[in-house]
Amino acid sequence: MDPPQPKTDIVIRALEPADLPDLTEAWNQPRAYAGTLQLPYTSLEARQKRLAGSPPGHTRLVAVIDGKVIGMAGLHPEDSPRRSHAASLGMAVHDAYAGRGAGTALMAAIVDLADNWLNLKRLELGVYADNARAIALYERFGFEREGLHRAYAWRAGAYVDSIAMARLRL
Numbered sequence: 001m002d003p004p005q006p007k008t009d010i011v012i013r014a015l016e017p018a019d020l021p022d023l024t025e026a027w028n029q030p031r032a033y034a035g036t037l038q039l040p041y042t043s044l045e046a047r048q049k050r051l052a053g054s055p056p057g058h059t060r061l062v063a064v065i066d067g068k069v070i071g072m073a074g075l076h077p078e079d080s081p082r083r084s085h086a087a088s089l090g091m092a093v094h095d096a097y098a099g100r101g102a103g104t105a106l107m108a109a110i111v112d113l114a115d116n117w118l119n120l121k122r123l124e125l126g127v128y129a130d131n132a133r134a135i136a137l138y139e140r141f142g143f144e145r146e147g148l149h150r151a152y153a154w155r156a157g158a159y160v161d162s163i164a165m166a167r168l169r170l
Contacts, residue, residue: 010105015060015072020047022069023062026094034155035131036092055079061109063093063102070097073106075113077120086122087114098133107141111167121169126152129161143167 015023024044026032033040054060063071071093078086089110093102114120127134129148143165152162 009065010100010102011064012061012105012109013064015051015062017048017051019062019069019072020044020051023047023072026070026072027092029095031095031098032092035128035134036090037153038092059110059113061106061113063097063106065097065100065102070094071102071106073110075110075118075123077118085120086124087118087120089123089125103134103137104140107137111141115169122166124164124166126162126164128153128155129163135163135165138165138167141167 021044024042024047027036027038027047028040028042030040032038033042051060057077059075061073061075062069063073071091073089073091076088076090078084078088091103091106091110093106111123114123123143124146125138125143126149127138144167145163146166147164149162149164151159153160
């Protein structure tokens with residue numbers, strides 16, 4: 001089965017340092033930080049420091065609509081030589097742009113990179129169990145549920161569960 005095709009008005013490209021102001025705005029949106037391990041009210045300076053300390057080999061792609069960076073996906077290879085066939089991923093999209101195809105475009109680019117350029121066999125991620133929209137997106141790209149992490153993270157005053165998902169390229 002071929003993965004879904006993204007809309008054509010969305011540009012996917014590598015993250016540049018100048019993108020961080022737009023991404024800080026996106027990640028500080030309530031649904032964006034509620035769906036990730038990000039904290040609300042994270043400053044631009046904190047995001048700049050985090051990006052500067054990124055290990056080599058990690059890929060970050062951004063989604064751009066009308067010149068504005070509105071989302072990002074990261075692909076993070078495993079460090080262990082015995083897990084060199086695997087990488088984890090994470091992503092978020094600005095609340096105001098949810099449902100416009102940016103998530104699909106980012107996932108299509110990440111899967112293409114993993115399959116056709118990095119020869120990764122296994123992609124893995126964690127998603128909050130109540131994030132039906134994200135779970136559906138990942139399943140459209142061939143991710144399957146592998147397990148449940150109960151009380152995985154603290155969010156908005158309560159513990160939430162996370163689903164472990166993975167996609168194996170056969």
